[in-house]
Amino acid sequence: MVTQTPVDLHALARRIRRHVVRMVFEAKSGHIGGSLSATDILTVLYASVLRHDPQRPDWPARDRFVMSKGHCTPVQYAVLAEFGYLPVEELATFRRAGSRLQGHSVLGRPPGAENSAGSLGMGLSFGLGIQLAARVQGLDIHSYVLMGDGEQDEGQVWEAAMAAAHHRAGGLVALIDRNGIQNDDFTAKTMSTEPLDEKYRAFGWTVRAGVDGHDLDAIVEALRWARDVRGQPTCVIFDTIKGKGVSFMQSNPAFHGAPPTPEQFEQAMRELADGADGS
Amino acid sequence: MTTTNRAPAATREALGPTLIKLRREGLDLVVVDADLGKSTSARQFGDAFPERFFTFGVAEQNLISVAAGLASMGHVVFASTFAVFAEHAFDQLRMSVAQPHLNVKLVASHGGVSTGEDGASAQSIEDLALMCSLVGFRVIVPCDVVEAAAAVEAAARTPGPFYIRTSRPKSSVIYTDGARFEVGKANTLREGRDVSIIACGLMVERALAAAQTLAGAGVQARVLNMATVRPLDLPALERAAAETGAIVVAEEHLAHSGLGALCAQALASSHPVPMEFVAVDDRYGESGTSAEVMDLMGLTPERIVAAARRAVDRKRV
Numbered sequence: 001m002v003t004q005t006p007v008d009l010h011a012l013a014r015r016i017r018r019h020v021v022r023m024v025f026e027a028k029s030g031h032i033g034g035s036l037s038a039t040d041i042l043t044v045l046y047a048s049v050l051r052h053d054p055q056r057p058d059w060p061a062r063d064r065f066v067m068s069k070g071h072c073t074p075v076q077y078a079v080l081a082e083f084g085y086l087p088v089e090e091l092a093t094f095r096r097a098g099s100r101l102q103g104h105s106v107l108g109r110p111p112g113a114e115n116s117a118g119s120l121g122m123g124l125s126f127g128l129g130i131q132l133a134a135r136v137q138g139l140d141i142h143s144y145v146l147m148g149d150g151e152q153d154e155g156q157v158w159e160a161a162m163a164a165a166h167h168r169a170g171g172l173v174a175l176i177d178r179n180g181i182q183n184d185d186f187t188a189k190t191m192s193t194e195p196l197d198e199k200y201r202a203f204g205w206t207v208r209a210g211v212d213g214h215d216l217d218a219i220v221e222a223l224r225w226a227r228d229v230r231g232q233p234t235c236v237i238f239d240t241i242k243g244k245g246v247s248f249m250q251s252n253p254a255f256h257g258a259p260p261t262p263e264q265f266e267q268a269m270r271e272l273a274d275g276a277d278g279s
Numbered sequence: 280m281t282t283t284n285r286a287p288a289a290t291r292e293a294l295g296p297t298l299i300k301l302r303r304e305g306l307d308l309v310v311v312d313a314d315l316g317k318s319t320s321a322r323q324f325g326d327a328f329p330e331r332f333f334t335f336g337v338a339e340q341n342l343i344s345v346a347a348g349l350a351s352m353g354h355v356v357f358a359s360t361f362a363v364f365a366e367h368a369f370d371q372l373r374m375s376v377a378q379p380h381l382n383v384k385l386v387a388s389h390g391g392v393s394t395g396e397d398g399a400s401a402q403s404i405e406d407l408a409l410m411c412s413l414v415g416f417r418v419i420v421p422c423d424v425v426e427a428a429a430a431v432e433a434a435a436r437t438p439g440p441f442y443i444r445t446s447r448p449k450s451s452v453i454y455t456d457g458a459r460f461e462v463g464k465a466n467t468l469r470e471g472r473d474v475s476i477i478a479c480g481l482m483v484e485r486a487l488a489a490a491q492t493l494a495g496a497g498v499q500a501r502v503l504n505m506a507t508v509r510p511l512d513l514p515a516l517e518r519a520a521a522e523t524g525a526i527v528v529a530e531e532h533l534a535h536s537g538l539g540a541l542c543a544q545a546l547a548s549s550h551p552v553p554m555e556f557v558a559v560d561d562r563y564g565e566s567g568t569s570a571e572v573m574d575l576m577g578l579t580p581e582r583i584v585a586a587a588r589r590a591v592d593r594k595r596v
Contacts, residue, residue: 107379129348159341
């Protein structure tokens with residue numbers, strides 16, 4: 001299997017959101033808001049754009065997904081599980097002693113995790129390294145690097161942005177999950193990073209901004225556009241909602257890194273049940 | 280053993296030519312650099328193999344995480360900059376390289392206070408502490424240009440992350456070409472039964488000079504070149520303690536957190552003996568020629584001689 005096209009991506013995304021909420025609830029810790037904001041982007045990426053094969057996680061010619069916002073492992077592990085990289089039951093071990101599924105991303109654990117992350121700002125550099133290696137090896141592959149908008153505070157992001165344009169790193173695709181909230185508060189109050197699109201353009205990138213990060217058709221169209229740009233790095237800025245899919249978590253800074261209470265968990269699972277949103 | 284008759288050379292000069300040789304032998308090298316390739320000699324590789332050489336400007340954090348990405352694709356990756364700027368990318372070394380144990384070899388030149396005229400900001404006296412704290416890193420401080428070349432080759436041929444510290448000034452050539460180098464193996468440069476002087480980098484030459492002086496006064500000092508600071512050669516260290524009963528550690532680094540501290544910790548549990556330390560006290564350096572600053576910071580053969588005498592005296596108590 002090189003690419004998978006599930007019939008109902010909406011249902012898949014809802015299932016992944018349920019995994020996310022359950023993992024963080026059962027672990028009593030974890031980053032739920034930024035996982036839910038990125039769920040649709042990753043679901044579409046793995047289903048329709050990324051060239052990968054869960055049966056061969058070491059396939060040299062695979063595209064790489066680089067998780068730069070490494071605290072959002074709930075969605076990363078849930079996606080990897082749904083696409084066959086690990087048993088879905090293993091998600092219940094998230095953040096527990098002896099589990100492969102640490103709180104923040106670790107290269108190779110589980111298979112399909114391409115990089116170690118947690119300290120923010122390193123993934124774009126890592127992805128650039130992959131694409132430069134691909135150039136040395138004559139491999140035509142892509143690296144999709146998922147970053148947060150709060151993560152744009154990190155100076156290293158801009159070192160990497162400058163270097164990627166300088167080296168004309170085609171195949172390097174920055175995906176920004178612009179949910180507008182970081183650890184302590186709204187990004188606009190914490191550190192102004194806007195206008196992100198103009199910043200990336202000024203650094204020499206080809207940019208598409210204003211993509212609805214919860215419209216699956218818009219996501220697939222934007223990702224395919226980014227994939228097909230040749231010879232230069234591309235950036236897609238997705239407008240997303242932190243905590244998307246659970247009414248009381250949406251756009252609520254309290255759910256950056258806090259688990260839901262039992263009552264909140266029950267309500268979240270009701271809201272995320274199949275058919276609950278009328279679909 | 281004394282120094283060879285070869286003209287003095289800087290350990291940093293070994294990097295570029297060795298990498299070129301290794302690439303010609305077929306090693307899958309990629310080299311990355313942060314605007315110091317002329318000084319570290321890495322640029323010579325770029326001139327020979329431009330398709331395998333990438334520069335990143337004055338941006339060391341990006342440099343190290345890019346190196347990690349390249350290594351994740353199977354290449355043997357050499358990154359080079361100055362030692363103080365390697366410190367600038369500590370978390371990148373920790374999270375991007377050490378935690379996934381990627382095949383990145385960081386060769387940092389201008390280590391220690393012998394960097395000289397540029398002053399305190401350019402003098403790394405804490406790099407070994409930082410690099411030795413990274414799980415799985417091997418840390419090497421070659422004493423001359425021959426050993427530096429051998430260390431680069433050994434790092435290239437040994438999987439996993441390395442930190443190799445080289446120096447700016449020219450120094451004596453101690454080894455003859457083709458001398459064997461083994462990661463984690465200390466080298467006895469001079470035999471002695473009264474005291475052991477354990478040194479790395481530029482302090483090896485000073486240790487040999489000190490041993491010569493001590494011999495004139497009837498004290499036979501063993502000189503161990505502990506080029507691999509991590510992992511230490513424990514058997515050689517324990518033999519030195521058991522057979523000579525007193526130890527001096529000499530290094531171009533802060534006393535509280537470098538080779539001396541590591542040796543003391545290792546011996547404390549197996550062969551505690553009187554130990555003395557010749558290193559940088561709890562202070563920063565200043566400008567001056569390499570020799571002037573080394574003297575100013577007390578990194579001299581005379582200090583090693585005095586330390587050896589103290590250690591020998593303490594044995595007799």
